[in-house]
Amino acid sequence: xxxxxxxxxxxxxxxxxxxxxxxxxxxxxxxxxxxxxxxxxxxxxxxxxxxxxxxxxxxxxxxxxxxxxxxxxxxxxxxxxxxxxxxxxxxxxxxxxxxxxxxxxxxxxxxxxxxxxxxxxxxxxxxxxxxxxxxxxxxxxxxxxxxxxxxxxxxxxxxxxxxxxxxxxxxxxxxxxxxxxxxxxxxxxxxxxxxxxxxxxxxxxxxxxxxxxxxxxxxxxxxxxxxxxxxxxxxxxxxxxxxxxxxxxxxxxxxxxxxx
Amino acid sequence: xxxxxxxxxxxxxxxxxxxxxxxxxxxxxxxxxxxxxxxxxxxxxxxxxxxxxxxxxxxxxxxxxxx
Numbered sequence: 001x002x003x004x005x006x007x008x009x010x011x012x013x014x015x016x017x018x019x020x021x022x023x024x025x026x027x028x029x030x031x032x033x034x035x036x037x038x039x040x041x042x043x044x045x046x047x048x049x050x051x052x053x054x055x056x057x058x059x060x061x062x063x064x065x066x067x068x069x070x071x072x073x074x075x076x077x078x079x080x081x082x083x084x085x086x087x088x089x090x091x092x093x094x095x096x097x098x099x100x101x102x103x104x105x106x107x108x109x110x111x112x113x114x115x116x117x118x119x120x121x122x123x124x125x126x127x128x129x130x131x132x133x134x135x136x137x138x139x140x141x142x143x144x145x146x147x148x149x150x151x152x153x154x155x156x157x158x159x160x161x162x163x164x165x166x167x168x169x170x171x172x173x174x175x176x177x178x179x180x181x182x183x184x185x186x187x188x189x190x191x192x193x194x195x196x197x198x199x200x201x202x203x204x205x206x207x208x209x210x211x212x213x214x215x216x217x218x219x220x221x222x223x224x225x226x227x228x229x230x231x232x233x234x235x236x237x238x239x240x241x242x243x244x245x246x247x248x249x250x251x252x253x254x255x256x257x258x259x260x
Numbered sequence: 261x262x263x264x265x266x267x268x269x270x271x272x273x274x275x276x277x278x279x280x281x282x283x284x285x286x287x288x289x290x291x292x293x294x295x296x297x298x299x300x301x302x303x304x305x306x307x308x309x310x311x312x313x314x315x316x317x318x319x320x321x322x323x324x325x326x327x
Binding site: 127 | 311319
């Protein structure tokens, strides 16, 4: 495949991914659009997303996973060669969801993330600059250290959700929600690692990593009794860690810009 | 432009190594760093096939509205 053909195919896949993400966003906003033709004008379970209080943390986590993918794909529309980290960032939540599925059960599989995820992975594999950019990585030790520190509690959080998904009764497990939470924990670590490699476009992944932690912590403080919420101390720790990670990323970025 | 190299001695002291040129041509790599490996193309095809199969089977079972 010539570089020109691959570049065009890559961009087509990116646009398909973004189109599918927009479609699923529209369906969540207007469930009757798909519910009517499917014989259930109420929209069935789709109508419950972001509308039922006891699913709020799970819905937020799933939205943040796909939101991370969409952000990374949007970055490709303008300049793929300068946003290699954005492409890896987009693929990370999908790989995290796949890992959570393999660790639990097929109930975690759902059409929205599979339909958006498949073209995201294809775009990653076809990215015009991804493979040749690996040689330009410049891992940041402070950022990797911060990821290592948070990986331990996040993996514990993921393992507890994997156990719930495997054995947990109720609608959360039936809908794969515990698997999503495990994937969320994997994704924070994964996106953080992508950011800390400092591949081209890494500055997008740094605030996203911090935002994922801050938003989970904040949601846990706002809805402490909802399934999936972190305990108050851990929620505060997540918020603090997110802020520190973004700050350290900014320091690293400014150090980069200083003349040597 | 395809750049050919000779291995084992300075390139200018020998004519272009036709084997190197052929291998670079067959792998679609010209000057510059290596591009997309072949396994990436194969994996992309497998991903598309699996995803389409999953979505079709899921929709056939009426699984979308019911999650």
